[in-house]
Amino acid sequence: MRDVDAGYGAVRVLHGVSIEVREGETVALLGTNGNGKSTLIKCIMGMVAPESGEVFLETDGTRVDLTRKSTEEIVSLGIALVPEGRRLFPKLTVEENLLLGAYRKGARADIERNLEFALDTFPVLRGRRGQLAGSMSGGEQQMLAIARALMSSPRILLVDEPSVGLAPILVSRVIGKIKELKEQRQLTVLMAEQNFNQATKIADRGYIIVHGKIEFEGRSTQELRENELVKKYYLGV
Amino acid sequence: MRHTAGTLLVGLAVVAAGIAVAMLRVNPYLYFAGYVILQYVVIATAWNILGGYGGYVNFGTPAFFALGAYTAVVLIQWIRAPLPVLLLAGGLVSALLGLGIGYLTLRLRGVFFSIATLALSIVLQTMIMNWDYVGGSRGLSVLRPSGPPFGNYVVFLFTVMVALAVGAVTVARFIERSWIGRGLSALRDNEEAAECMGVPTLRLKLFATTVSGFLLGVAGAPFPYYVTFVEPNSAFAIDYAVNALAMPMIGGTTSWIGPVIGAVLLGSAQQLATVTISSEMNLFIVGVVLVAFVVLAPEGILGLVRRLRGR
Numbered sequence: 001m002r003d004v005d006a007g008y009g010a011v012r013v014l015h016g017v018s019i020e021v022r023e024g025e026t027v028a029l030l031g032t033n034g035n036g037k038s039t040l041i042k043c044i045m046g047m048v049a050p051e052s053g054e055v056f057l058e059t060d061g062t063r064v065d066l067t068r069k070s071t072e073e074i075v076s077l078g079i080a081l082v083p084e085g086r087r088l089f090p091k092l093t094v095e096e097n098l099l100l101g102a103y104r105k106g107a108r109a110d111i112e113r114n115l116e117f118a119l120d121t122f123p124v125l126r127g128r129r130g131q132l133a134g135s136m137s138g139g140e141q142q143m144l145a146i147a148r149a150l151m152s153s154p155r156i157l158l159v160d161e162p163s164v165g166l167a168p169i170l171v172s173r174v175i176g177k178i179k180e181l182k183e184q185r186q187l188t189v190l191m192a193e194q195n196f197n198q199a200t201k202i203a204d205r206g207y208i209i210v211h212g213k214i215e216f217e218g219r220s221t222q223e224l225r226e227n228e229l230v231k232k233y234y235l236g237v
Numbered sequence: 238m239r240h241t242a243g244t245l246l247v248g249l250a251v252v253a254a255g256i257a258v259a260m261l262r263v264n265p266y267l268y269f270a271g272y273v274i275l276q277y278v279v280i281a282t283a284w285n286i287l288g289g290y291g292g293y294v295n296f297g298t299p300a301f302f303a304l305g306a307y308t309a310v311v312l313i314q315w316i317r318a319p320l321p322v323l324l325l326a327g328g329l330v331s332a333l334l335g336l337g338i339g340y341l342t343l344r345l346r347g348v349f350f351s352i353a354t355l356a357l358s359i360v361l362q363t364m365i366m367n368w369d370y371v372g373g374s375r376g377l378s379v380l381r382p383s384g385p386p387f388g389n390y391v392v393f394l395f396t397v398m399v400a401l402a403v404g405a406v407t408v409a410r411f412i413e414r415s416w417i418g419r420g421l422s423a424l425r426d427n428e429e430a431a432e433c434m435g436v437p438t439l440r441l442k443l444f445a446t447t448v449s450g451f452l453l454g455v456a457g458a459p460f461p462y463y464v465t466f467v468e469p470n471s472a473f474a475i476d477y478a479v480n481a482l483a484m485p486m487i488g489g490t491t492s493w494i495g496p497v498i499g500a501v502l503l504g505s506a507q508q509l510a511t512v513t514i515s516s517e518m519n520l521f522i523v524g525v526v527l528v529a530f531v532v533l534a535p536e537g538i539l540g541l542v543r544r545l546r547g548r
Contacts, residue, residue, distance in 0.1 A: 047432065075435025087430035089423055100423045103416065103436045152435065 004053030006043050013039040014212045016053070021156075021190050026182060028199040028206035029192040030224070036212040037192035038084050041160050044190075045081050046071045057156075076104045080154035084161045084192075086145040090134025094125055097133045097144055101151030110153055118147040121181065139170035146177065150185070157182070159191040163198060171198050178202060200224055244410065248403040255399030259392045266512075268395040272463060274504035275398040276456055280477060281484035281496035282405040283452030287445040288482065289490030290418055292425025297338075297354030298481035300361045301331045301450050303472035305457025310371045310467055313379055320382075320397065320459065327458030328451040335450020339443040346428065355478075362473040376468025379461040394459055405452050409493040412448070421445060453481075479520060480504075483527045489539025498538055 001020070007013040013036045021027045031037050042048040043055055046069050055066040057077060066074055075081075080101075089097050098118055102111045119126040122143045128136065133144060142162055149157060159178060163171040179202040182189050193199035200206065200221040208216040208229050218224035259268070280298060287293050305327030312318040312326055342353050366374040385393035412418045420441045423431035431438050461467045480503065488499030503523060510518035534541045 045433065070437075071432055072435045072437045081433050083430065083433045087427060087433055089426035089430060091426050092422060096419070096422070099419060100431070100434055100436065103420060103423075103434055108416070148434070 001040075001044065001056075002054045004040075004043060004050045004055060006039060006048050006050040006053075008039075008048070012051070012212070014043070014050075017209070017212070017214055018053075019207050019214060021188060023188050024186065025205070026179070026189040026191065026203050028203035028224075029190060029209060030194070030196055030199060030206055030230075031192075031209040032194050035209050037194075037209060038160055039212075040209070041081065041084075041158050041190075041192055043067075044074075044079065044158060046074045072104065075152055075154075076106060078153070078155040080149040080152045080157055082145050082149045082157065082159045082162065085164065086141050088133040088141055088145060088148075091132060093130050094133055094136070094144060095129040097148050098125075098151050101148035104152055107152045111151070114151050114153060118150055121150075121177070121184075122147050138165050139167070139173070142166060142170070142174050143177070146174070146181070150181065154187065156188045156190070159189065159193075161192055161194065163193060163195040171195060172201075175199070175202055196224075196230060244407060248407055251403050252396075252400050255396050259388055259396045265389075265391065268391050270505075270508040272391070272395045272398050273508060274501060275395070275402045276460075277480055277484060277500040277504040278402040278497055279398070279405045279452060279456040280481050281488070281500040282402075282409045282493065283449045283456065284481040285485040285490055285493075285496045286409055286412060286421075286452070287449040289485050289495070290413065290421040290425065291442065291445045292421075293442065293445070294348075294351045294482065295354045295449070296351050296478050296482070297356075297358040298453060299473040299475065299477045300354070300358040301334060301453035302457040302460075302477050303365070303469070304331045304334055304361065305454030306460040306467060306472045307365055307371055308454070309458045309461050310377060310379065313461060314370065314377075317382070320462070323458045324397075324401070324455050328455040331454020331457070332447045332451035334454075335446040335448075336443060338450075339446035343439065343442075358473060358478065362469050365473075366469050372468065374469060376466055378466050379464075381462050381465060390462065394463055397459060401455060405455075406493055406497060408448065408452065409496075413493050417441065417444065476520060479523055479527075483523050485537070487526060487530050487537055489537030491536075492539055495537055495539050502538075 002018045004014055004017045005012060017040060019029070029037050029040065039048055043050050044066065046066060050067055057064045057066055057079070064077060089100065098115060099111070102108055102114060107114070124140055125144060125147060133141065136144065162174050162178065166174065175198045178189065178191065181187060191199060191203065203221055205220055206218050206224050207214050208227065210229065216227050216229050218227060224230060280302065284295060284298060288295055308327045308330045309323040312323055318326070338354065338357060342350050345353055365371060371377060381390045387393060420431070420436045423434070423436050424438055424441055428438055460472065464471065484499030484503050485496040486499070487503060488497065489495030503526065506522055507519045510522055530537060
């Protein structure tokens with residue numbers, strides 16, 4: 001993503017944002033509410049069109065411009081999203097939710113295998129296959145949202161605020177799961193998060209976004225922890 | 238494949254039973270009433286593809302139905318086209334209207350979509366009222382072709398409607414069990430989430446408005462020959478808007494059988510009331526039953542059955 005300006009109508013949210021995620025990395029996008037994390041993620045998913053700048057995916061030397069692609073096409077390229085606030089289908093069953101994660105044609109072939117994998121990874125979902133997603137607890141819903149994203153066999157996983165609305169113990173469980181999945185399935189992960197301590201537990205490096213600008217790029221979690229902005233925003237120093 | 242073959246067999250059996258009933262030569266009124274009930278099976282099924290599966294509540298059923306009917310009127314006036322042509326043309330023109338409405342209301346969700354479809358019906362009716370070629374607001378007499386393939390013309394139309402109902406239900410059942418149906422249920426439940434998952438929301442919505450429009454148009458195409466006198470107030474009757482919505486709601490919107498149950502029950506009750514009490518009782522019955530269901534059994538008869546079975 002390079003020099004991206006984006007927003008909604010007259011309101012510009014992102015100002016010249018450039019970030020990069022390399023294959024196999026876990027990158028954290030840190031910032032408090034209203035700084036543009038979700039907008040940035042939506043730009044990658046083709047749900048918000050940037051006014052200027054580039055968003056692209058490079059695989060084996062070929063470069064694909066994502067700004068001209070629809071969300072369906074981007075999902076087909078192997079990018080999956082665990083949306084902010086989970087965005088489940090509350091009146092559909094757990095299983096129906098999972099199957100909808102595999103809507104793209106390429107994923108339908110692997111649907112049995114992916115479903116088994118999802119249910120093995122999140123055993124709590126197995127017993128609740130027929131239950132309505134909206135009737136589960138917040139932690140279970142977050143697990144389902146992650147499992148659903150994996151149903152499309154992605155190579156790149158975007159996770160938007162997985163910690164929102166969860167008790168601290170559940171937050172570390174969810175974050176731990178993301179790390180585990182990343183290793184099992186060789187995923188590349190970009191995670192937007194405001195919970196600094198949890199995010200830096202599993203991230204290789206990260207960016208700090210303030211008022212729609214990347215204010216700091218930490219090449220390691222160490223650098224992030226020692227940064228002044230972090231001290232100011234998160235640690236209250 | 239075995240499923241499809243089974244469906245086909247059941248469908249053919251129903252059509253054959255319809256023809257057998259047509260041969261019975263019972264009280265001619267029964268064919269009249271049967272035609273209306275079957276017509277409502279088609280209408281309710283068509284409405285449910287968009288409204289039940291996709292969650293887009295269409296108040297503009299009369300527009301699609303009447304467009305099918307008036308397309309037939311034009312073709313009869315112009316070249317006295319045969320019935321199969323009327324059915325196909327009525328369906329296609331209404332399908333185009335469906336596609337257009339889908340495009341125009343791309344960004345309208347929930348109640349705003351419903352308002353737009355309501356307006357559509359009014360606009361279209363006004364246009365027809367001012368078009369002399371099809372009779373304008375005075376209406377137009379339509380002569381039935383002489384010599385139907387069998388029986389008298391009403392019996393023949395009744396049989397045609399049996400086939401159309403079977404066709405519509407088959408289409409709905411196919412959609413329900415395919416990825417299209419799964420995608421539409423995502424659209425109904427949470428359109429934003431569907432978008433995030435890469436479900437092609439726009440294409441699905443256009444597909445649903447088009448198919449729904451097609452079937453509503455097909456249901457309307459034989460209407461001129463059935464009533465033999467077409468005028469805007471009867472073709473655009475509010476009954477169609479109310480029934481199209483009430484029947485699936487009463488039967489149950491999540492399965493193809495729901496609209497069929499609703500249409501048969503409510504359609505029969507209306508016909509019965511028309512004969513025994515008065516024709517004004519029609520909509521009154523629908524209203525009362527609909528209110529009762531919305532309050533007591535919001536998931537319709539299917540939901541009630543499921544609850545009784547303890548699921």
